[in-house]
Amino acid sequence: MSETARLRSARFREQREADWKRLEELVTRAERGAAARLSFEESQELARLYRSATTSLSVARDVSLDKALLVYLEALVARAFIAVYAPQETLGGVVTRFVARSAPQAMRRSWLGLLLGFLAMGLGGIIAYALYFQDSAWYYTFMPAGLAGGRDPGASTEMLRDALFDTDHNVLASLGAFAAFLFSHNTRVAFFAFALGIFACVPSFLLTLYNGLVLGAFVALHVERGLGYEVFGWLSIHGVTELSAIAIAAGGGFGLGLAFLFPGDMPRKDALRAASKDAVKLAIIAAIMLFAAGLLEGFGRQLIQSTEVRLAVGWGIGALWLGWFLLASWRRR
Structure with a gap:
């Protein structure tokens, strides 16, 4: 230079x-x-x-x-x-903002998709319950053999009762691995219910409906054997959280599908981009709930043998989820 x-x-x-x-x-x-x-x-x-x-x-x-x-x-x-x-913003700030404001607001804005998710599951449960009492052979149509674990119309009532209140120490020792398997399975179900919603909502609706069919057939089997109250408690301890998580994931998928079908005044690409913000939040909420359900299913369901306590734990936790979604962050920023 x-x-x-x-x-x-x-x-x-x-x-x-x-x-x-x-x-x-x-x-x-x-x-x-x-x-x-x-x-x-x-x-x-x-x-x-x-x-x-x-x-x-x-x-x-x-x-x-x-x-x-x-x-x-x-x-x-x-x-x-x-x-x-x-x-x-720190990571802690992002998490706090999500829990205190973003997540519950996204849930309330997505009420239509959530309603469709819960309706699809409930409809499936009602259909399978009614068909089972017409012909118990429908059970084998709806329930995968691997998921039934021997609990089918051919099982004795005592066998079904023992499965609901199993205190065998070998069973308890394997609950950690069982919980991990169920968490993985339910996460896949919720993921597909969310991801397939963009295809005009139909795949998500059918998948959520099918999960309802499985649930309805399982409940009908136990009701027929006089174990309706017991199976309700057995399912409640984890099912309130788990089934809600699947319906919420489907609700996120429905939100994407509705934006695709009815973009309004926006181009379809922009409508999907706008809908994806809340849909992703619903997917994160569903993942959190599935993790909690995996712990409840793998440990609490068998460690707690009282039906009344199972009901109290399951629906009490469900009330906490509902309170978070409905009551958090109503104040405008």
Whole structure:
């Protein structure tokens, strides 16, 4: 570089270096997590100095100043851009905002999709229950053999009762692995109910309906043997959470499908993009609930042998979910 160019770079840096140092100080504070504690005046100063630094960088490139100065300014501007425009929120803040505001608001906005999800499951349960009492052979149509575990119309009443109140220590020892399997299975069901909703809602409706058919046939078998109250408690401890999670995941899928079918005044692509924001939140809620249901199913259902306690635990936890969805974050921001 010629002597003239070096003098020009030195003069350019001398005139602006104080602002660059001040910008670097503010950016460093923001990077250390103190951005939220910057005063209003300091935030304004940060934005002003960032714009000034971008102008300096543009000028430095145009007049071909020395490379070291360009590298310094490029790094400073990049850091300042993140400090000014990137969301300054910790992971804890994101989780708190989701739990306290985003999730329950998304649930309330998605009431139509959720209604369709619960209706599909309930309809399936009613159909299978009615068909079983017409002909018990329908049980084998609705219930997968692997899921039934020997609990079918050919089983004795005592065998069915023992399965509801099994305290065998070997069974209890395997409950952790059983819970992991059920969590994986139910997650797949909820995932497909969510993901397939975009295809005009039909696949999600059929999948959720089928889950209702399985449930209805299972309940009908036990009601026929005089075990209706017992199976209701057995299912309640985990089913209130688990079945609600599947219906919620389906509700997210229905939200996407409804946006595809009825985009309104927006282009279909924009309608899907808007609907996906709440749909993804519903999928996250369903995943959280399925995890809780996996723990309840794998441990609480067999460790708790009283039907009354099972009912209290299952519906008590269900009331907590409902309270979260209905009561949280009604205040407008």
